[in-house]
Amino acid sequence: MRIDAQTSQKIAKTLIWTAALFVIVVLFSIIIYILIKGIPMISWQFLTEIPRNMGRSGGISSSIVGTLLVTAVAVIVATPFGIGTAIYLTEYTREGRVTRIIRFSAESLAGIPSIVYGLFGFIFFVIYLKMGWSILSGGLTMAIMILPTIIRTSEEAIRTVPNLYREVGFSLGATKWQAITKTVLPSALPGIVNGVILSIGRCVAETAAVMLTAGSTLRMPISLLSPTRTMAVHFYILAREGISMENAYGTAALLIILILLINVGFNMLVNRFVSKGR
Amino acid sequence: MIQQSKIVIKDLNLYYHEKQVVKELNLEIPQNEIFAIIGPSNSGITTTLRTLNRLCDLTFGARQEGEVLLDGKSIFNKNVNVTELRRKVGMVFDVPTPLPMSIFDNVAFGSNLNGKKSKAEVEEGVEKALRMSALWDDVKDRLNTPAARLSGGQQQRLCIARVLALEPEVILLDRPCSALDPISTAKIEDSLIQLKEQFTIIIAPHTIQQAGRIADRVAFMLMGDLIEQGITHEVFSVPKDKRTNDYLTGRFG
Structure with missing residues (x-):
């Protein structure tokens, strides 16, 4: 029929x-x-106090700080490398063996389960480089994990910038670097920021890899070398050990709100920047 | 009156990979005139224009043989600063391409690149350039609005202003009015006639009529060959070559 x-x-x-x-x-x-x-x-106390009694009572302030610091380290380290690689792939080299190798590596890295990054981070940063369980170890491990996402999204964003923009830049006497920074990157910015937001989301949500590299202490971190327990890890332990389902949900809700806030905040920043041109 | 040649093209051959797109081109382009290169698409005209400010360098596989002299000096010489050359030989493209920034920033783009000018000088230059391209009155009250909000004709005049702000010596225009309506086209043609007092203009017009209206001299190219060149009204009234005549009378192209 x-x-x-x-x-x-x-x-x-x-x-x-x-x-x-x-x-x-x-x-x-x-x-x-x-x-x-x-x-x-979620109450003022929940936001400002450190956990007591293994997280049965008290707040989660140390976890909030830990999450923000681990994510910040990861994004601050990975973004320049990611965007730099994307610029190299799109502007400074022709399609060939080198670009294929870089792209293949990035894709393979993106497909690896996060626990493998955790294991690598544990062996390399925590033990070999003697950073111990720390915000720095966790952040650097996360940086490697989000690198492929940032490379791919930035590359896509840069590729969609019309070639004419580059030619206009050059024809007005721009050097290659000026053409890239003044005409290409501003147009690609919304796409690049999107990749960074996605990566932030992955960092905030990551459990296995940070637990292996940043530890799971409940104390308030005092430096980047302090261990910490991120919110996702805290949630996992609270729920898994049956310590306090109430506080687990509170942590989860705060995680969602945090990611929403980051999303909205970045989008507002980008819109303000972009609306100058459109 | 003896006119000086601003640009001399000698035995220029242009290639993309193995394909030759311009063959043995010889042209002398006089100062302070409008020189039109006409011909059907695929004649190598765009490639020729892009060679004159070495924008061709950016295209993979493009290469050239022969010589182009600007004020008697080769533009292919190793010592030539390419970014300086492109400031001297400005280019306007066939599609209006405002950059995603404000009107003011678009026109100031070139001046801000080397940062040699003070803010007041840049502002002065922007106003002067916008006046020369006859856009000042349209935009003087909204210099900080995005350039993309201008109409197509205004955008193209903005692109011309952007080139003028560099204080170039030669302006290349590659079918600048092909995307524009007749009124916008007329405005741009008026500006160009004013501008030749100060600049040397080389244009690839999108119609033969446009060449007839504004050009002092024309060259006719076909499939990479230069067929004929001369004073516009002479070429248009008594073409020496049959192919020129066929093209002008609309038998092809």
Whole structure:
């Protein structure tokens, strides 16, 4: 039996709507469930006190600080390397063996389970470089983990900048570096920032790899060499050891809110920058 | 009156990889005139223009043989500072390409690159360039709005202003009006006629009529060969070559 064009159009439309609706329902039910369970736990005390009694009571301030520091180290280290590699791949070299090797490595790195990064970070940073369980070890491990994401998204963003922009730059007497920094990168910025936001999300959410490299102490970190327990790790331990489901949900809700805030904040920054030009 | 040649092209051969796109081109381009290079697409005109400010260097596989002299000096010489050359020989492209920034920043782009000018000098230069391209009155109250909000014709005049702000000696225009309506085109043509007092202009017009309206001299190129060149009204009224006549009367192209 053949289906006529109008019917197949209707069937396709229905299926696509169903798929989209399904995704929205699943996503929102997870987020709303966690927020409903978690938000009542969030109080001034929860935000400002360090955990007491293994996390049964007290707050999670040390974990919030630890999460922010590990993520900051990772992003500050990985972003320049990632964008630099992307610029090299798009502007400074022609497609060939070298670009294929770099791209292949980046793709392979992106596919490795995070626990493997954790193991590498543990052996290399924690033991071999004697950094111990620390924010620095955790942050550097995360930096390696998010590098492929930043490279790929930046590369895509730079590639979509019309070649004419570069030529306009050159024809107005720009050097190659000026053409890149003044015409190409500003146009590619929204895409690049998107990659960084995605990476921040991965850092904030990472559990296994940070537990192996940053440790799981509940104390407030005093330097980058202090160990710490990030929020995701704290949540994992609270839930897994059955210490306090209430505080686990509170931590999870705060994680979601944190990621939302980072997203919105960065987007506002980019929009302010971009709206000057469009 | 003896006019000086601003640009002399000698035995120029241009290639993309193995394909030759311009063959044995010889042209002398006089100072303070509008010189039009006409011909159907695929004649090597764009490549020729892009060679004159060495924008061709950026295209993979493009190479050249022969000589181009600007004020008697070779532009292919190893000692030539290419960015300086491109400031002297400015280029306007066929599609208006405002950069994603404000009107002011677009025009100031070139001046800000080497940072030699003070803020006041840059502002003065921007106003002067916008006046010369007849855009000043349209935009003087909204210099800080994004350039992308201008109309197509205004955008192209902005691109011309951007080149003028560099205080170049030669302006190359590659089919600058091909994306524009007749009124915008007329405005740009008026500006160009004003501008030749100060600059040497080489244009690839998008129509023969445009060459007839503004050019002092024309050269006709076909498939990479220079067929004929001379004073515009002479070439247009009595073409020496049958192919020129065919092209001008619209038998092809």
